[in-house]
Amino acid sequence: MFESRSPRVTVEGFEGPLDLLLELIEDQRLDVLTVRLGDLADAYLTRVRGLVELPAEEVASFLLIASRLVLIKARSILPQATTEELASADADEAELRQRLLEYQAVRERATALRARLDQGQRAYHREGGSPVELPPRGGDSGALAAAWQKVLALARTAREPELVTPGERYSVEERAIEIEELLQAREAVSFSTLLLERPTLRFAIVTFLAILDLFRRGVIDLDQEALFDDITIKRRGVGQTSE
């Protein structure tokens, strides 16, 4: 009933970024407790890139996990990393691992609950039909009105998603190709330029993921003068030998 109306939040079987990460760990027969999470950054970005369409509401959290993985990895492999940076990468990794452990337990609990449902061993309560023949009395019309209000509120929230028009659809892969083509024409472009005038959150995030992906594949170089400055995206190899 309600479920048939609700929008699909699952993308190709993934329930979210933690689900995807956990799946990667399980795929590679690694243990959540011991795996080096940064090592999974490449695999994670590859899978995100492969997702045809990221769900609008979830995309920010996919991005968050992706960028944290990249950060953990970057900090741990950069030769100039300071002790502080390494400690910070460790703390990040520990926090993310803790979240994965909690989520793993939740998944197992959900599976255990599913097993109970599948067994069909539910209970039923008695709705009424009281064997004592007493005419009802003492109904509270205020409680009736409150019940009605609640029912309507529920009916309304349950239908709201239908009113939301599905946003534009960009895949990370399409956006990456676009950016790559753009960089054939001009050797560098700023992140803000790529975001256009008034980006939707979704567009901004897909663009950012595409850039991460291009960087990972060695297609582009990234430059940022200072924290929070605009990012400059350059075709790899451009810079020293500018045309």
Place this chain on the structure above:
Amino acid sequence: MNELRSAIEAVLFVAEKPVTVGELVRATGARPREVEQALAALEELRGSSGLRLQRDGDAWRLVTSPESARAVTAYLGADRLRISHAALETLSVIAYRQPATRADVESIRGVNCDQTVETLMARRLIEEVGRAERPGRPILYGTTWEFLECFGLSSIDELPRVLTPEGERLDESAPREFAEPIE
């Protein structure tokens, strides 16, 4: 207690009306003879508990034991409308939108309402008032005079008004397909 006896007891427990041996046969998959034996055993077993098996022709039901009548009456007491939250919600849909079909209730509440409709019928808080003019000609339900009496209303017009958070009248904003809005 054996499995068949338990199953029969459970079915009698949830049933809103007396259950025939035929219905018990269909529900349990046992043979009529086995069902009858189990009923007899259950009747004996139940003799010393708070519940009794009552036979009405071919049909059976569970009722409270006479010895427990005092506690039951004390519990039900003056405030006799012991009604579940689910039943109250179903009643509110029917009261505010009447006449309404089961499908109307389900489309608003989002869950199956057969049980609660039966309860409300058994309590005579709602009744059949006709058939909707559409495929399947589903039953239309409305509230009864017992409903008015129970809630201390002199007419349906006295139902409390309900406001949405936005302040608009809900009974106006919720379109009704088959009946007039309650003014």
Place this chain on the structure above:
Amino acid sequence: MNELRSAIEAVLFVAEKPVTVGELVRATGARPREVEQALAALEELRGSSGLRLQRDGDAWRLVTSPESARAVTAYLGADRLRISHAALETLSVIAYRQPATRADVESIRGVNCDQTVETLMARRLIEEVGRAERPGRPILYGTTWEFLECFGLSSIDELPRVLTPEGERLDESAPREFAEPIE
């Protein structure tokens, strides 16, 4: 069966909603301690019948036994509960940590849970149980009687334990009263 036990069983049978120990005390005239002992005895006695006692905090009700589910489902013609995996994950966070806020669920699952919470509310598997004492006073959710019923549990204490050692550790480290935000 003794008289008090019978009386309690009869009251639970006619009640259309869960009955508190206090209500049972008033209905039977027995002392709270006696009522509790009788409930415990009844719970044990009912273990082998078609009916079970279900408990949520201080309130009790009578339901059918999980073993009889097949016959009851056949009799009622009830639908099986269909629930998405996402909704089940949200439900398990709320069930094991209750009370829990949407933010608790989101911080564990890593995704927005508005839709699944609405679905679970519409199916009456969870309900609002209060507000958290912290900025924004977010709604706290807990599971319902319907939840216990759908999963055939006598009480929240019967929730299945997870299998991994890490999971067990988490189960222990997150006691049920734990209502703090997950940081």
